[in-house]
Amino acid sequence: xxxxxxxxxxxxxxxxxxxxxxxxxxxxxxxxxxxxxxxxxxxxxxxxxxxxxxxxxxxxxxxxxxxxxxxx
Amino acid sequence: xxxxxxxxxxxxxxxxxxxxxxxxxxxxxxxxxxxxxxxxxxxxxxxxxxxxxxxxxxxxxxxxxxxxxxxxxxxxxxxxxxxxxxxxxxxxxxxxxxxxxxxxxxxxxxxxxxxxxxxxxxxxxxxxxxxxxxxxxxxxxxxxxxxxxxxxxxxxxxxxxxxxxxxxxxxxxxxxxxxxxxxxxxxxxxxxxxxxxxxxxxxxxxxxxxxxxxxxxxxxxxxxxxxxxxxxxxxxxxxxxxxxxxxxxxxxxxxxxxxxxxxxxxxxxxxxxxxxxxxxxxxxxxxxxxxxxxxxxxxxxxxxxxxxxxxxxxxxxxxxxxxxxxxxxxxxxxxxxxxxxxxxxxxxxxxxxxxxxxxxxxx
Numbered sequence: 001x002x003x004x005x006x007x008x009x010x011x012x013x014x015x016x017x018x019x020x021x022x023x024x025x026x027x028x029x030x031x032x033x034x035x036x037x038x039x040x041x042x043x044x045x046x047x048x049x050x051x052x053x054x055x056x057x058x059x060x061x062x063x064x065x066x067x068x069x070x071x072x
Numbered sequence: 073x074x075x076x077x078x079x080x081x082x083x084x085x086x087x088x089x090x091x092x093x094x095x096x097x098x099x100x101x102x103x104x105x106x107x108x109x110x111x112x113x114x115x116x117x118x119x120x121x122x123x124x125x126x127x128x129x130x131x132x133x134x135x136x137x138x139x140x141x142x143x144x145x146x147x148x149x150x151x152x153x154x155x156x157x158x159x160x161x162x163x164x165x166x167x168x169x170x171x172x173x174x175x176x177x178x179x180x181x182x183x184x185x186x187x188x189x190x191x192x193x194x195x196x197x198x199x200x201x202x203x204x205x206x207x208x209x210x211x212x213x214x215x216x217x218x219x220x221x222x223x224x225x226x227x228x229x230x231x232x233x234x235x236x237x238x239x240x241x242x243x244x245x246x247x248x249x250x251x252x253x254x255x256x257x258x259x260x261x262x263x264x265x266x267x268x269x270x271x272x273x274x275x276x277x278x279x280x281x282x283x284x285x286x287x288x289x290x291x292x293x294x295x296x297x298x299x300x301x302x303x304x305x306x307x308x309x310x311x312x313x314x315x316x317x318x319x320x321x322x323x324x325x326x327x328x329x330x331x332x333x334x335x336x337x338x339x340x341x342x343x344x345x346x347x348x349x350x351x352x353x354x355x356x357x358x359x360x361x362x363x364x365x366x367x368x369x370x371x372x373x374x375x376x377x378x379x380x381x382x383x384x385x386x387x388x389x390x391x392x393x394x395x396x397x398x399x400x401x402x403x404x405x406x407x408x409x410x411x412x413x414x415x416x417x418x419x420x421x422x423x424x425x426x427x428x429x430x431x432x433x434x435x
Contacts, residue, residue: 015307044294
């Protein structure tokens with residue numbers, strides 16, 4: 001898991017969680033990215049964005065919100 | 073119910089919500105709301121400000137039940153789905169003034185984005201200048217977002233913090249039903265227009281029912297008329313834009329069937345023909361909405377699900393509406409005022425300063 005990139009987008013308003021995810025994904029050709037968010041809205045927005053860019057999407061519930069795991 | 077909720081949360085959600093909001097916007101005009109103003113978040117917030125005596129423009133004072141309906145519908149939807157999550161702390165005072173100036177811009181044009189689309193769907197071509205301004209305002213906001221603009225992170229708030237707006241919504245409904253009169257000279261403290269747009273009202277049960285339904289649906293689907301254009305431009309995502317398209321189609325269809333579609337520029341209800349200021353007013357609004365993260369409808373909906381920063385934005389709109397009329401900033405069918413033009417310029421300076429100065433560094 002050493003090469004997992006973590007994006008902490010908790011507490012950010014729309015559309016910043018998606019923009020931070022976009023920035024992270026653009027630096028990578030593959031691997032695993034974990035995006036931390038704290039609202040269902042952000043979780044769905046990030047998941048939809050990741051999926052549209054060809055990443056495999058999994059959503060996990062965390063104590064402090066959600067984690068969207070993107071893998072390619 | 074579960075199937076309906078799942079549908080609203082699917083990729084069809086914004087389009088279904090937009091269709092329902094558009095149809096209801098046209099129907100509420102039929103039931104008595106002002107022309108092309110079946111639903112307008114800015115105008116209705118302004119009417120509420122007037123009803124509460126925050127301004128004394130006698131023709132636009134009414135406790136519109138649609139707005140508390142949005143808040144309560146959203147609250148119920150979020151609470152029952154365990155999505156109710158009180159949060160705040162992302163530059164609240166800046167958001168207050170973004171709401172304030174968003175309202176000033178909206179009252180220069182005479183409508184929020186929802187009403188801009190409703191006006192277009194009713195044949196009011198003046199709305200085109202406003203929608204053009206809205207797109208430009210959102211575009212300016214996008215430039216700031218690309219540069220890393222952020223009002224900072226919100227934090228979790230105590231559980232009851234998010235209950236304040238739903239309770240305030242209940243209080244507004246109580247004032248609407250009780251109509252207390254204990255002000256000086258036997259009028260007020262709640263005012264109701266005897267003529268003008270504030271006296272054009274749909275029956276309370278229909279208006280409140282529509283508000284609750286829209287609040288519920290918009291909470292589930294995240295319907296947002298500013299996010300629609302923003303996401304389309306920024307990440308080529310038409311998800312929310314489908315909602316705006318459906319709004320326009322549904323509102324036009326219902327207007328047409330009810331004989332409410334009256335194309336033209338002149339003599340449109342609660343509208344003026346100064347296209348430059350229709351445009352500039354909405355540039356200001358579009359920028360303020362984009363910096364705050366969503367259209368006024370979305371801000372009201374989020375305030376119902378516990379977002380304290382959105383609640384502050386909505387209160388900024390309420391106070392902005394008071395100032396807009398007390399300081400003669402708001403336009404009227406007669407046109408734009410010199411004070412309104414000055415206030416638009418001041419608002420632009422404020423929003424541009426916020427856009428340039430607010431950034432956070434992500435690790």
